[in-house]
Amino acid sequence: MSNSLLYSHLYEWYETNHRSLPWRETDDPYAIWLSEIILQQTRVLQGLEYWRRFMARWPNVESLAAADESEVLREWQGLGYYSRARNLHKAAIQIVESQKSKVERGEIATYHFPNTYEELRALPGVGEYTAGAIASFAYNLPYPAMDGNVYRVVARLRDIDEAFDTSAGKKLFHKQIESLLDCDHPRLFNSAIMEFGALYCTPSLGDNCAQCPLQMQCASYQHGTAEMLPVRKARPKIRDRWFTYHVYVSYQQSTVSDQPSDVFTLIRRRENPKDIWYHLYEFPCEETQSERLKVNGERIIDLTHVLSHQKIHARFIIHKEQQMPELPGTMVIRWDELNDYALSRLTLRALDTLRLTPRN
Numbered sequence: 001m002s003n004s005l006l007y008s009h010l011y012e013w014y015e016t017n018h019r020s021l022p023w024r025e026t027d028d029p030y031a032i033w034l035s036e037i038i039l040q041q042t043r044v045l046q047g048l049e050y051w052r053r054f055m056a057r058w059p060n061v062e063s064l065a066a067a068d069e070s071e072v073l074r075e076w077q078g079l080g081y082y083s084r085a086r087n088l089h090k091a092a093i094q095i096v097e098s099q100k101s102k103v104e105r106g107e108i109a110t111y112h113f114p115n116t117y118e119e120l121r122a123l124p125g126v127g128e129y130t131a132g133a134i135a136s137f138a139y140n141l142p143y144p145a146m147d148g149n150v151y152r153v154v155a156r157l158r159d160i161d162e163a164f165d166t167s168a169g170k171k172l173f174h175k176q177i178e179s180l181l182d183c184d185h186p187r188l189f190n191s192a193i194m195e196f197g198a199l200y201c202t203p204s205l206g207d208n209c210a211q212c213p214l215q216m217q218c219a220s221y222q223h224g225t226a227e228m229l230p231v232r233k234a235r236p237k238i239r240d241r242w243f244t245y246h247v248y249v250s251y252q253q254s255t256v257s258d259q260p261s262d263v264f265t266l267i268r269r270r271e272n273p274k275d276i277w278y279h280l281y282e283f284p285c286e287e288t289q290s291e292r293l294k295v296n297g298e299r300i301i302d303l304t305h306v307l308s309h310q311k312i313h314a315r316f317i318i319h320k321e322q323q324m325p326e327l328p329g330t331m332v333i334r335w336d337e338l339n340d341y342a343l344s345r346l347t348l349r350a351l352d353t354l355r356l357t358p359r360n
């Protein structure tokens with residue numbers, strides 16, 4: 001079956017309705033890669049702000065490779081899923097290292113971003129979707145870019161009631177998108193179908209189907225099944241965890257009489273690469289099996305923090321001390337230096353709630 005009618009209706013819709021996003025108006029693969037990594041688990045509006053900040057600070061792959069991992073994590077703070085930031089940095093280093101000798105010998109003028117699907121796929125943090133997105137958006141290569149929005153549109157256009165997040169489902173959807181892909185205009189096709197899923201063929205359809213330009217090409221509309229699609233497998237159970245944080249605070253009088261006293265605290269870096277928040281900083285923490293610790297302190301704040309597969313029941317206890325306790329793996333910093341460290345979203349929430357100032 002020819003897709004030409006589908007393409008013309010889709011492109012016409014896209015022309016009129018697409019959002020103006022800076023990474024869709026460039027073919028710079030570095031800028032596109034950065035946007036794709038940022039947007040993996042992030043809403044466009046929030047992602048846009050981070051993308052601009054990253055582009056201003058590290059405008060190309062060599063500048064990002066030269067940064068410290070801690071600076072990249074600090075800039076990423078608030079976006080969550082920090083493995084994306086670590087992989088971003090690792091990938092930049094990998095690209096630069098692989099071309100360094102050629103640049104130094106003058107064989108190539110500057111570092112270039114990988115330009116084949118296979119090379120893109122070999123970068124840390126780049127899966128099938130991201131490789132397809134960069135290959136098509138930057139180089140106009142005929143690869144599909146299947147994000148969640150595209151899975152939904154394909155499930156509905158082809159009326160597929162198989163779960164898309166199983167290995168059998170992925171294969172089936174991949175075949176379908178290959179048969180839909182416009183190999184003459186892959187950049188336009190991927191941009192248009194992603195945007196159509198994001199803005200029009202959304203999870204809640206409302207009255208959209210009645211006015212839809214793809215109505216005649218949409219099997220689920222013809223069969224009345226659109227609202228039930230796509231199907232996903234049952235979600236894994238959320239794991240509960242109980243963290244008790246000790247916020248040690250020590251005041252030391254300034255040597256200058258009219259100056260406020262300095263406030264110090266203790267932080268540590270999370271060092272388990274298999275656990276959440278690897279290489280982020282936080283207050284010393286005790287994890288318990290079934291409930292938060294009952295410990296006395298000046299103030300106690302309880303927060304619940306939900307991640308994709310974990311629910312953290314956190315307790316923050318303030319201890320005011322004359323002398324900081326000596327705890328292995330921690331370091332003493334001034335309270336106002338907390339801003340210099342990459343902190344988890346939970347720690348930031350606690351800081352917001354604590355509103356700790358030198359006087360309280």
Ligand code: SF4
Nearest residue numbers: 201209212218221226
């Ligand atoms: S008819 Fe409805 S389900 Fe089908 S593509 Fe259009 S909006 Fe999506």
